[in-house]
Amino acid sequence: MNKVQPITCNATSNLSISIPDTQGRNIVLYFYPKDATPGCTTEGQDFRDSHQAFVDANAVIYGVSKDDLKKHERFKAKQEFPFELISDEEGELCEAFGVWQLKKFMGREYMGIVRSTFIISPEGDILKSWDKVRVKGHVDEVLEVAQSL
Secondary structure (H helix, E strand, C coil): CCECCCEEEEECCCEEEEECCCCCCEEEEEECCCCCCHHHHHHHHHHHHCHHHHHHCCEEEEEEECCCHHHHHHHHHHHCCCCEEEECCCCHHHHHCCCEEEEEECCEEEEEECCEEEEECCCCEEEEEECCCCCCCHHHHHHHHHHHC
């Protein structure tokens, strides 16, 4: 997929989020498996701590998982995230971006979200993507790309 089909998603703060962005910003869309788990919390904190640098680079951050909005609101509040979390309970976004995949853990196979990040232009072009993300250092790499655009 090189281009995103326009979609509107439900997010925290009772917002409807348009992808691609209708205000001329690049979107940093990061998919993570589950609210309040160690890796997902660390990744969110890293995006939180670099939030202003992304804003300065004309980018808006959205986190996406299949958790419901109630869980998202608690996670966002507890971690003081200055960005919105999108609830993809039906998996529509996960399917569109190809992040809902077969995973293996301790010999067990199951379907889940593969940690992935996409930078999407206001025109809907995918400018850069990362899949099977390792949390450590990832946000710095995404920020570097966002600042170069």
